[in-house]
Amino acid sequence: MSTRPTCPECKGEHLRRTRGVGTRGGHGPDLLPGLHGFWRSAKVDVVLCTDCGLVRYYADLEARAKAKQSKRWTGVR
Numbered sequence: 001m002s003t004r005p006t007c008p009e010c011k012g013e014h015l016r017r018t019r020g021v022g023t024r025g026g027h028g029p030d031l032l033p034g035l036h037g038f039w040r041s042a043k044v045d046v047v048l049c050t051d052c053g054l055v056r057y058y059a060d061l062e063a064r065a066k067a068k069q070s071k072r073w074t075g076v077r
């Protein structure tokens with residue numbers, strides 16, 4: 001059984017990751033509103049499938065902890 005991570009879209013195995021990307025760029029949308037620190041924007045790790053192009057964002061630990069307390073971020077049913 002393979003433990004290699006695969007793309008949820010195409011099942012490809014050619015995934016690339018970069019860590020610590022800021023989410024409050026000057027020219028794009030705020031990807032994690034309400035979850036930034038005072039001095040530091042919330043960060044995400046980005047995983048890109050080089051087979052199909054699917055991009056996934058994973059919020060960092062601090063942003064995830066804040067989302068649990070935030071009234072802006074509601075549960076999904």
Ligand SMILES: [Zn+2]
Nearest residue numbers: 007010049052
């Ligand atoms: Zn893919």
